Amino acid sequence: MMEISIIFKIAALGIVITVLGQVLKHSGREEMTFLLSLAGLVIVLFWIVPYISELFKAMQDMFSL
Template sequence: MGITIIFKIAAVGIIVTVLSQVLKHSGREEHAFLLSLAGLIIVLFWIVPYISELFETMETLFSL
């Protein structure tokens, strides 16, 4: 796992936060919520393979 995934997550977080604030101030709170949800789903799709790899590593480490 490289540091690039951390930068990608940070970039998505910053972009989602800025766009969400713009949408909230323009009165489109539903769209802001959907944007936040989409950002969360994108980040989860990036993170799930790393979590799977972590569990596989732990399983091989603790298997007898």
């Protein structure tokens, strides 16, 4: 079962990355903003992959004969 805390973690990380991205963009470092966004995406994917794996296992168990 998915915990509600993962949603809050993703939202908090999104807010932090958005703020840092705006600061970097206004300081003229657009390439660093892209890397920051990419790093945030990778972090969120690492958090989500176990839940996706659990979902596929549950679907496989449900449809296996």
